[in-house]
Amino acid sequence: MCGIIGYTGDGDHVMDVLLTGLSGLEYRGYDSAGVAISEPERTAETEPASSRAGVASTPAEPSAVAGDVTVHKREGELAALEDALPDGSVDGAAGIGHTRWSTHGPPSDANAHPHTDCSGHVAVVHNGIIENYEELREELAADGHAFESDTDTEVVPHLLERELARGADPEAAFRTAVSRLAGSYAVAAVVAGDETVYAARHESPLVLGVGGDGHFLASDVPAFIEYTDRVIYLDDGEFATVTPTGVRIADERGNTLETSVETISWDPEDAGKSGYDHYMLKEINEQPEAIRDCLRERVEELSGSVSVSELDDVSLVRGSATDGDSTGRLRPVQFVACGTSYHAALYGARLLRERGVPAQSFLASEYTTDRVPVSAETVAVGVTQSGETADTLRALREANRAGAETIALTNVVGSSAARECDHVTYVRAGPEIGVAATKTFASQQVALAMLAAALTDGGSQALVESLRAIPDGIQRVLDETNARAVAREFVDSDAFFFIGRGYDAPVAMEGALKMKEITYRHAEGFAAGELKHGPLALVTEETPVFATMTDSQSGGDGLSKILGNVREVEARGAPVVAVTDQPEAVGGSADHVLEVPSVGPAFTPILANVQLQLVSYWVANELGRSIDKPRNLAKSVTVE
Incomplete structure (x- = not known):
């Protein structure tokens, strides 16, 4: 992990788009960065070959195929990568970039993404963990493949290389390579001479951007929001082929799937610093407006009611009054979350307990249904800012498998949690760039207060007045x-x-x-x-x-x-x-x-x-x- 950007389109601007995308992903945290661009077809005798993955601008042996892949990567911040780039732009129709947060191997140029195959004609970036990489690495080494990094990711380009050598076309080779992976992954690849970016996901986010002058893929929308606000969210098990003229989503067999394009409701200005020294300070100061957005159309002051339309179909009463099986007892609610969201979950559970609901909070990493009693009567609420937190998603999936009714409380529209749960409530805090959560925590607390009221007594005039007073109260704190x-x-x-x-x-x-x-x-x-x-x-x-x-x-x-x-x-x-x-x-x-x-x-x-x-x-x-x-x-x- 941590951030992926991909682009196909105007060949004169591929590098600029990739660097802009990586800059938009810096907030996710990273310790190295890199890019790879698939060059157009060329004559091998008249143009030099690109580098073999390791150090930027290090020449490799001339390629015998039309086109090539140019790779530049560096340990450290994005500025180190930019300093290492050669003068002049690199032409190409397709490119991928990555900001890495070390999991396998320490930060280094060699361990930075993208990773390539033996010939340097395939480049891959990856988020997640490939659990069977050691087995695959041994298998590929036995076939003569040489490895240059400590990472689990490097097995992927070699798997692709082997399938291409067997005569598969790039798309089929990519699907076959991905089918060998166990674990979590969002993976994207480019192949020499090809203007396509190939991508797939399993338990790690990928979103596609539909633009006018090209198309994008990324771990998160801020990577390409400067260029387009039209997006397609990739689901687990889906594959994407992204070309300058369009995108296609397919299943693991290559069958085309129908997809819907959504429009993001915030613009690039929302993700800027707006004159503040740090995003964190900006986001602390955005809390009054974020909470007003969270409350909008959900509280009615005249009637003193709280209504969260997304939860209208959720009932905490056991059984059904219509079939005579209602016991009058309330269903148990289990919150699962990590970090800051766990602290919000503690708050939410206390709110429900004060209303007579048996509610508990669990660290998502410690939540397993073989130790926690979960049934069809259970309501499991996943609190997650990004909607992509791996531990929280795993906990929600376990609850789903056990028959529980699931609710996602998240900030990101179209996130995995939002799509996988039975219900979703958005906190509406807007983009949060600073790694340390601030406005999302306050918005989570307010959203949980409304959730508690909506699922129990429907609120009261005093409750609504208190909720309405929070934004002005925070503003007074900020001012004084x-x-x-x-x-x-x-x-x-x-x-x-x-x-x-x-x-x-x-x-x-x-x-x-x-x-x-x-x-x-x-x-x-x-x-x-x-x-x-x-x-x-x-x-x-x-x-x-x-x-x-x-x-x-x-x-x-x-x-x-x-x-x-x-x-x-x-x-x-x-x-x-x-x-x-x-x-x-x-x-x-x-x-x-x-x-x-x-x-x-x-x-x-x-x-x-x-x-x-x-x-x-x-x-x-x-x-x-x-x-x-x-x-x-x-x-x-x-x-x-």
Whole structure:
């Protein structure tokens, strides 16, 4: 993994399109980048052959076939690849590019994609993990194929090479090669002298772009949104042939499939920085508008009702009242998610439990139906920003196989989760480029609040008023925050603690995750009551504790309980930062206060989270970190 771009069209602009596409995929995280272009037919005696995959601009032996594949790739950022490109453009009608996040083998020029066959006439890029690559590698080596990298991907061009040598045409050779792969993959290939990009997917995303002057494929829409907003989403088991004049989708036997073209509702400006220094800061500031979009047409203030049309067919009541088999009991709801989305799922499960629904949250990587009771009565909700998170997709597929009714709560229209689940609810946060999720977390929380209301009591006037107050409350935080000053005071700290109770606990966990992701400093977040069960041993005068204390605290004595936890850390000399809507009640127990407006017991923590996002951002900024592309992390984790 991590990002794929492909283009067929205007031969004078292939390289420019590929580099633009790779730039649009940088947000996903990567440690090397590369491109391959299939050159048009030529006379081998009069034109030099291209490189054999490894180092940019290194000549290989002259080719004996018409056309060739030119490959350039480099470890490091995209700028390193651009610096390595020769003067002048490389002509060609088809090209592929890749940003790699290391899985097999360390970052290096040799391990960077694209990878080629022995002759250098086939180039391949791949996301995912080929589980049987060692077996295939041994088989191909026995046939005389030589390998130059540590990657699992390199077996694919050699499989293609073997099928071409046996007389297969490129499309048939590609299908046969892919049929030998086990695991997850999105794979794309070009062949010398051919103006087609061949692609296939299995449990790793690929989307096609339908343009006027050519056609595209990519891991994600931002790679080509500058050129077209018309897309086709590839499903598992489908193959695509992309040419300058059109695209064709086929099954594994080569039979053409009917497809529909969808139009993306956002434009290239939505994915820009709009004058901000970082995408993350821009996206933090976009949260009021993102939440307004999430609420649009789903809440009715006059009637005090919440209606999520996508969930109209979902009932949490066991059995059916019409056939006399209704028990009146509520069906169990199981949330599956990873990372930030898991913290949102914890929040959503608590909302449902307070409405009497038996709801649990599971880390998707730990969710297996042989250990978790799942049946046709179960409702499984997958919370995933991208809709492509491998662990979450696997969990949802297990739930499906066990007969559960599945709901995807995602930000990406047409994503795998959206297409595979029985129902889908979109959070409508718009494109999020920064690796560290910000506006999508807030939008997930709001969407989960509406989901909980829509599936239970239908909402109330007080609920709707609170939801409507969230965007203005966040804007007030953004306008009045003193998070930057707090960040400057604690920028040299080696560790941070984040604590909270009730609905504040998931926010504390998310605050710690943000601090870890973008500052590379140690941070822990947990329910405040857990302090005395171990973490207190790590608290020192150099360990700032961020205590989220809003009116969401569980029980009438919730605030007094967390104040007791605060005094525990103060007794050890730790500085305390209170994030609260009750500064008069907690100010005397804190060294600093980050104030938020009160917008209702379940929703004020959403505003508190914005303060914690800003603290992490400004600490990372003071440290000079790569905020939008933190080391070792990918935006969409498409491997388990």
